[in-house]
Amino acid sequence: MTTEPLEKAYDPRAAEARWYPFWMERGYFHAPTDSDKPPYVIMIPLPNVTGTLHMGHALMVTIQDILIRHRRMKGFNALWMPGTDHAGIATQVVVERELAKEGIKRHELGREQFLERVWAWKEKNGNRILEQLKGLGASLDWPRLRFTMDEVCSRAVLEAFVRLHEEGLLYRGHRLINWCPRCLTALSNEEVEHEDHQGEMWSFAYPLDGGGEIVVATTRPETMLGDTAVAVHPDDERYRDVVGRTITHPFTGHKFEVIADSYVDREFGTGAVKITPAHDFNDFEMALRHDLPKINILTEDARINENGAQFAGQDRIAARAAVKKAIEDKGLYRGRQDHAMAIGVCQRCGTVVEPYLSWQWFVKCRPLAEVAQQAVRAGRTRILPELWKKTWDHWMDNIQDWCISRQLWWGHQIPAWHCQNCREVTVARSAPGACPKCQSTSLRQDEDVLDTWFSSAMWPFSTLRWPDQSTDLRAFYPGAVLETGFDILFFWVARMMMMGLHFMRDVPFADVYLHPMVRDAQGRKMSKSLGNAIDPIDVIEGISRDELIAKTRTYPVPQHKLPQVIDWLKKEYAEGIPASGADGLRFTLAIHAAQVTDVKLSIPRVAGYRAFLNKIWNAARFALMRIGDDVVLPLADVRAQLSVAERWILSRLDHAVEETDRALLEYRFDDAANAIYRFFWSEFCDWYVELCKPTLLADGDSPAKAAVRATLVHVLDTSLRLLHPICPFATEEIWQKLPSLGRYREQGIDSIMIAPYPQADPTLRDAAAEKEIARLIEVVTAVRSLRAEYNVPAGKKIGACVQADDGFAREAMLGFSDEIRKLADLSQLVVERRGETPRESAVGHLEWCDVVVPLAGAIDLDAEQARLRKEIEKTGKELEKLQRKLRNEDFLAKAPPDVVDKDRGRLAELGTIKAKLADTLQRLGG
RNA sequence: GGCCCCGUAACUCAGAGGUAGAGUGGUAGCAUUACAAGCUACGUGCCGUGGGUUCAAAUCCCACCGGGGCUACCA
The missing domain is CATH 3.30.2320 (hypothetical protein PF0899 fold)
Known part of the structure; x- marks a missing residue:
């Protein structure tokens, strides 16, 4: 009587293909709105529709799926909300590039037709990343899938815009913003990245009207075309006499003054600063204080405009050289110095951004931020690991208004209408029939769209049909945890906090858990341009060395670095990457996910953890082969027959259960994975399976054998359920073959993912x-x-x-x-x-x-004598250390008694051992 | 410039006052009734450096060195 034996090795491919559809068909990922179970909600960090899966996603999915599956098994109505965001700039760029291949420009097509193209592109390509998430086992509630541009979300976005405007928290202003001259749009501060750059501090003199000069320095000489003042410190003796004197601009001829402002640092440079209000954030502020004119000298694509005298039409790079040359020609050049500085570039395209004066829409963040900060301070939302709290506070303390308008076509068009007659701007939920001020019917909707992050900020409630007070909203807001990378703490997390608290009067989630960034084994960021990015799919499915190299060649690695990268690949992946399956990758990521900032992931190590799954497979294979087909009793029925070995493994199992469950509740995924690994391999496989063999393999039936069979099945069933959140496929594959399945089926449970999570049971200790x-x-x-x-x-x-x-x-x-x-x-x-x-x-x-x-x-006498001498020496050293400690009056007086007792006991033990060693050595004639 | 994190075995990392740990790799041996994606055994540590606190420091404090990150207006 034997059961059909399992295959010799675990085959992840087969299991993955079998179980994901099984779960989907039965609707086990779905969280019903009308459940009486307590809710546990995670909103997935929205992948871009343009995105493809990378290791960061894999970590994110692994962690969130672990959380969701764990809580689902623990009896929560677990909702993992899927969706994608429309990624304004990124998507528009992709589609524009596609059009360029056909020789079409976006403006030739017109807004409406262009948007049709973008939608078509989105329908065709926008779900690729979601399909990849399925490959990782993500138990997302697919029927609830949302998109930031769909009707439900769009309605919430417009409503939020209008309400914020009504409340005076959203306004239109003519202000300096970060401008990307290539994307031709405004950016928020967060979308600007700072790169270190070796620049120069270039000095020149402005001749003062009526004689004399004042020397200023700049890193951007071309901006002098827009200067409208020179500022000095009011207490600076050197410049006391020149304050109030006028300067005639050497190129444009306009006149401006030397002003005094305490913002100026007397120690820096010459102590005199040129002021360009239209192209520098600080200068802009100063211009407001002194009511200075703001002269814009740039066109949208960063050329000098008509205000730039003879330099008009030149792009900013050429203009810089030309301005310097012209200043030198006038004899006003006063020297240069190397100067290290950070330069702002567009996050999307890397182009140097310009501070640029324009009409934009802003959210007044300060009042919103204060509420959000208060919520964190009060513990209504926890930020974990705690080390991020400081970063959070620092940002919130220094928050500035958020520029939310983008000069793009792809996105939520701003619900504001400009009167062509009187210039009145009307914000409304739908197009007004006439201008409320002058009754003109000549209205034009604002052409700009909203920052993608504006819609993402509404995600925790826009997906649940807000502003409707829907049953979904009542059931699933607020969420349990927002799990994401720390790089979008401000882009997204902070803004959801602000919007959630404002519109829902409650925090959007109880916890924020920020996971580490995945880096390569050397600690470098994984990136395609470094050639060290590994596609998670290649780890799951495996890839040969040559295919991997070929794939890397298609990445944008700089030509001169390519040979080096290929050499590295050849060494690091000499054997290619073996197929580790989704579970192998997930387990590896989980065991690496400590509460730190970085995960250094060495891909070859993934193969080591796939071995663990095979180990489990084989332990189950052994048990199933030897248990036979006779009925296996539940553990409760054999408790009286358990031998020491059974009682031991059940006690150890209970430790593992307790440790794993607690670790998962505390976001300690590494501890959870380790606890299971240690228990299953080092205790169950290494010892219990061996200990039970004599009884299990004996002929005939006996109470002892029944106890072993029951124990084996109980341990397997429990450890599989314990591991399921981390490795869903392998655990389901094996669990489905266990004799315990029948008992679960009687309760209507036909999948491990809906079976209860193991709970610690003190009676097993x-x-x-x-x-x-x-x-x-x-x-x-x-x-x-x-x-x-x-x-x-x-x-x-x-x-x-x-x-x-x-x-x-x-x-x-x-x-x-x-x-x-x-x-x-x-x-x-x-x-x-x-x-x-x-x-x-x-x-x-x-x-x-x-x-x-x-x-x-x-026996080799010499060798044994040598070994004993070494032992004796080692023991002696330890003994001495202990003796010294125990002679120390302070130690005896001040250390807690149990510590002293423990050391005394240890001293006695070591004494015995040392004596025995010496005795043995003597007998051997040493 | 400010703030934060990290320096522990060859590698990747746990440990957070009381006898320094795990996994991987390495070395040697092994076809032992599930597993060679296996089994058995074995090693090395000034716990970054220097001070301090303490009966006791890898652990707490200070400084420094090295690595990384966030942030900032030094024109």
């Missing part, structure tokens, strides 16, 4: 059994060590003797003599009091016993 088996393991290991050390050929039968003074210990070892003989490969085992060590024997001294292996003729 058994300290006595743990101690006994720990001793057994020590003895077996000691014998094995001695055998190996003396090169006893494997298979050669020898005897051994355990000498212990403790009667209980002796009794226990006697009881285990069959097990010890088998595991240590001994012909016989003697258990006796500690006494004389026979000659020609190797001895292992444990704290509670000596393990003696007689090795007549086999």
